[in-house]
Amino acid sequence: MKFLEKLKQAGNSHNSLLCVGLDPDPKLMPVGMTALEFNREIIAATAPFVCGYKINLAFYEALGKQGWEILSETCKLIPPELLSIADAKRGDIGNTSKAYARAVFDELGCDGVTASPYLGYDSLEPFIEYQDKGIFILCRTSNQGSADFQMLKTEYLGQKRFLYEVVADKSLQWNRYENIGLVVGATQQEELKKLRLSYPKMPFLIPGIGAQGGDLKATVENGTNQSGQLALICASRGILYARSGSEFAQGAAEAAKQMRDAINHY
Ligand code: U5P
Structure with missing residues (x-):
């Protein structure tokens, strides 16, 4: 299935543009829990x-x-109708990027990846050549130093x-398979607006x-297009750690539902 089709289907499955970041942090997770147990409960609680x-x-x-084992098992826990994006910010000389692409797409089976444009086209081509996968190129990132x-x-x-x-x-010029997207931070509204107007189909x-x-x-x-689509709106800590201790999964479910509903309301 083409990446844009998968994106649309994933959005329709729960009427949601919300993408939860699975960033397990031992300092913030409930004490005594492994990252895999944490992710399993977070996915079960937030998937709807x-x-x-x-x-x-x-x-x-x-x-x-x-770490790799937990990462690989986590990817398998993601329901197949939903998207899995490896936020890896990859990009290296072509031969090395080929290995990075095999790792995220063949080994982990992710639907998409984030990539840095700094090394230019040949550093991204190995990812782009996976025509059914999504490549999100860092464009205007959310951090201050961006x-x-x-x-x-x-x-x-x-x-x-x-x-x-x-x-x-x-990125648009390289988008011959319609599998390229842009990373634009929610803290960069002016640029987000300009980019959406200029790139309505990405x-x-x-x-x-x-x-x-x-x-x-x-x-x-x-950030969305005229039909209210084509945006993956991401939150990690705000959902994962909405409540501490044994109530973390319930807190994550509530935070995710609230965010999904707010997105749909707007
Ligand atoms: N991320 C950003 N900003 C970017 C690109 C990626 O925050 O421009 C990633 C972070 O590395 C982290 C997640 O994985 O998105 C944001 O986490 P949080 O601030 O929602 O906890």
């Missing part, structure tokens, strides 16, 4: 309210040698453009809701 899960590989690498490079003005096709605008334009992965304080209403208004 989401279109998918975004799995940041950093939290699994940080678990040491069990302005250091992304907001630099540069000469592009005879005009002064911000670097993030060049990234978006190149999916956007939008992190920064919840702990980072992104504005949910503005995110829906600026």
Whole structure:
């Protein structure tokens, strides 16, 4: 199935644009619980309210040698009708990117990946060649330091453009299989609005809701297309750790339902 079709189907399955970030942090999880047990309960509690899960590989690498096993088992727990996006921010010389692509798509079986544009087209091509998978290119990220490079003005096709605008334009040029999307932070509303107007057919992965304080209403208004689609609105800590201790799963379910309903309301 083509990635855009899968995205649409996943959104329709629970009438949701919410994507929960599975970022298990031993400092915030209930004491004595493994990351896999935590993820299992989070997925069971939140699945009815989401279109998918975004799995940041950093939290699994940080678990040491069990990390990959937990990551791989977590991917298998995600219901097949929902999306699994590996937030890996990959990108290296072509030959190395081929190995990165095999890892996230063949080994983990994820539906999508995040990738950095910094090394250029040949660093992304191995991912793009998986025509049914989604590649979300970092365009205007949610963190404060994102302005250091992304907001630099540069000469592009005879005009002064911000670097993030060049990234978006190149991403569109590379989108011959319609499997490329952009990462745009929920803390960057002005750029989110501009990008949506310029790229009405591209999916956007939008992190920064919840702990980072992104504005949910503005995110829906600026980030979705005219039919209210093509946005994956992401929250991790705001859902995973909405309540502490033994009530974490119930807290996550409530937070996810509330966010899904608010998105649909807006
Ligand atoms: N993420 C961002 N901003 C970006 C790209 C990715 O926050 O521009 C990722 C983080 O690495 C983390 C998640 O995995 O999205 C946000 O987590 P939280 O702030 O909702 O807890």
